[in-house]
Amino acid sequence: DSGVKQSKKLITPNEVSKHNTPDDCWVVIDGKVYNLTEFINIHPGGPLILKLNAGMDVTAIFKPLHAKGTLEKYVKPEWYIGELTEPMPDEFIAPPYTPGETPEEIIYKENLRKHLPNLGNILNLYDFEKLASKILSNQAWAYYSSGSDDEISMRENHNAFHRIFFKPRILVDVSEVNLETEMLGEKVDLPFYITATALMKLGNPQEGEMGITKGCTMSPWKIPQMISTLASCSIDEIVKVKGNHPEQIQWYQLYVNSDRKITRDLVKHVENLGLKALFVTVDAPSLGHREKDLKIKFSNQNNGPQVMSDHESNSEGASQGATRAISKFIDPSLTWDDISKLHKLTHLPIIIKGVQRSEDVVKAAQVGCAGVVISNHGGRQLDFSRAPVEILAEAKPKLVAKGLDKKFDIFIDGGIRRSTDILKALCLGAKGVGLGRPFIYANSCYGEQGVAHAIKLLKEELEMDMRLLGATSIKDLGPEFLDMSALKNRNVSVAKDQLYDGVYRSPQAVEINED
Numbered sequence: 480d481s482g483v484k485q486s487k488k489l490i491t492p493n494e495v496s497k498h499n500t501p502d503d504c505w506v507v508i509d510g511k512v513y514n515l516t517e518f519i520n521i522h523p524g525g526p527l528i529l530k531l532n533a534g535m536d537v538t539a540i541f542k543p544l545h546a547k548g549t550l551e552k553y554v555k556p557e558w559y560i561g562e563l564t565e566p567m568p569d570e571f572i573a574p575p576y577t578p579g580e581t582p583e584e585i586i587y588k589e590n591l592r593k594h595l596p597n598l599g600n601i602l603n604l605y606d607f608e609k610l611a612s613k614i615l616s617n618q619a620w621a622y623y624s625s626g627s628d629d630e631i632s633m634r635e636n637h638n639a640f641h642r643i644f645f646k647p648r649i650l651v652d653v654s655e656v657n658l659e660t661e662m663l664g665e666k667v668d669l670p671f672y673i674t675a676t677a678l679m680k681l682g683n684p685q686e687g688e689m690g691i692t693k694g695c696t697m698s699p700w701k702i703p704q705m706i707s708t709l710a711s712c713s714i715d716e717i718v719k720v721k722g723n724h725p726e727q728i729q730w731y732q733l734y735v736n737s738d739r740k741i742t743r744d745l746v747k748h749v750e751n752l753g754l755k756a757l758f759v760t761v762d763a764p765s766l767g768h769r770e771k772d773l774k775i776k777f778s779n780q781n782n783g784p785q786v787m788s789d790h791e792s793n794s795e796g797a798s799q800g801a802t803r804a805i806s807k808f809i810d811p812s813l814t815w816d817d818i819s820k821l822h823k824l825t826h827l828p829i830i831i832k833g834v835q836r837s838e839d840v841v842k843a844a845q846v847g848c849a850g851v852v853i854s855n856h857g858g859r860q861l862d863f864s865r866a867p868v869e870i871l872a873e874a875k876p877k878l879v880a881k882g883l884d885k886k887f888d889i890f891i892d893g894g895i896r897r898s899t900d901i902l903k904a905l906c907l908g909a910k911g912v913g914l915g916r917p918f919i920y921a922n923s924c925y926g927e928q929g930v931a932h933a934i935k936l937l938k939e940e941l942e943m944d945m946r947l948l949g950a951t952s953i954k955d956l957g958p959e960f961l962d963m964s965a966l967k968n969r970n971v972s973v974a975k976d977q978l979y980d981g982v983y984r985s986p987q988a989v990e991i992n993e994d
């Protein structure tokens with residue numbers, strides 16, 4: 480990798496395999512040998528995974544979970560000790576972590592990819608989700624699809640839209656419909672964006688988040704891409720694949736690091752790379768309790784390297800799924816003071832992501848933020864936090880009443896699966912909406928073509944639904960198009976959309992061991 484010094488000496492596999500204890504820990508990544516003994520206890524993903532793979536080639540584990548440039552960022556040059564003379568023997572090559580399933584099951588799933596239906600048969604976002612549930616590894620599916628605890632908020636995010644009905648206008652000339660709008664002062668072709676999620680290489684090992692960028696630049700309709708702090712590709716490579724598409728808007732989603740110097744350096748780097756806004760995520764002082772993810776442990780008798788055993792993992796937390804393994808650095812002490820400090824640090828517009836009550840929407844406007852994302856992290860954080868569309872309905876009128884709605888963009892995300900969901904949010908005063916999982920699944924199944932197709936599907940739905948609503952431009956939309964009478968009646972049972980239920984996988988309670 481660039482930045483890693485050229486080889487110091489040639490080292491045999493036999494020599495590497497002797498350094499196989501936590502106190503003397505050598506590993507191999509891409510043919511390079513590293514002495515990580517001093518690094519083990521400061522590894523952001525926890526100590527266990529290194530302790531249990533000392534003396535091994537860990538390339539297959541490292542790649543899906545680490546962005547390019549990670550070694551340069553965390554590994555001191557002196558810890559790089561040389562090149563392998565020849566590949567490690569098979570028994571010293573750690574397989575990719577596919578906890579909860581055998582290599583044969585993974586191969587079977589990989590083969591399914593060859594039988595995916597033609598993109599033309601994909602008619603809605605649920606089609607991507609159904610296919611992803613079949614072809615993704617258990618670990619990837621668990622990580623992506625998880626909500627927290629009983630996943631009430633995750634389902635409520637979408638269900639809340641079912642309690643809002645339209646009042647379409649008729650006899651309006653809708654021969655021309657214009658879907659263009661502005662987000663944070665910049666023109667966009669469609670009123671939605673792809674929100675920050677993480678670890679996209681779990682689903683798309685080759686491209687990761689770069690698949691999203693390529694799909695956006697390939698699409699004739701330009702929408703923003705928000706890049707996560709926890710992306711599996713480096714921010715530099717994600718920006719680089721934008722290529723000669725300067726019109727492609729990219730935003731950065733920031734988890735503030737307990738080490739504020741790391742955050743300061745990162746914000747400056749994001750500015751220099753030309754990203755257009757900073758979305759500071761505030762609903763995850765600790766990443767939520769996602770049981771589907773927790774059940775798929777990093778340590779696993781069937782498939783992880785045989786040295787990994789549950790009793791050790793419990794003591795060190797590596798069995799806490801992908802979520803815990805990647806999020807130890809997030810600072811739980813973040814306060815409104817830090818938002819003021821960020822305003823002094825950068826000229827970029829600052830948007831607070833993860834606001835969950837209208838009072839905080841107003842406060843964000845009062846402290847000079849450019850906007851908020853009303854969000855509960857896709858139901859992955861505090862369960863029973865309310866659906867963002869419900870909070871939007873409360874917050875917008877308060878902002879307007881205080882004259883704070885000018886130059887202040889409200890976004891919502893969570894459970895947006897149809898253009899009708901998007902239109903309801905826009906009628907309630909959102910500037911745009913974010914989608915997470917649908918684009919993860921589109922990217923996982925079909926890469927950039929899938930991403931571009933998902934954008935096209937929503938664009939076509941929007942065009943149709945605007946026409947049927949009797950609206951010809953985004954500016955036309957307002958609360959007068961909606962019947963909100965049922966929104967707060969959470970016990971209202973509305974016809975279910977079977978597709979949503981059909982792809983929903985409920986958490987499973989613990990089983991008694993057969994043997």
Ligand SMILES: Cc1cc2c(cc1C)[n+](S(=O)(=O)[O-])c1c(=O)[nH]c(=O)nc-1n2C[C@H](O)[C@H](O)[C@H](O)COP(=O)(O)O
Pocket residue numbers: 622623624636674675676677707708709732760763766832854855856857858859892893894895913914915916917
């Ligand atoms: C599905 C998903 C969402 C994540 C996400 C990872 C996944 C797999 N991650 S997480 O690792 O912390 O949980 C992020 C993240 O990196 N940063 C963030 O701000 N939001 C993160 N979110 C939340 C995301 O930005 C949206 O709020 C959420 O996805 C919207 O809900 P839908 O998925 O239903 O569209």
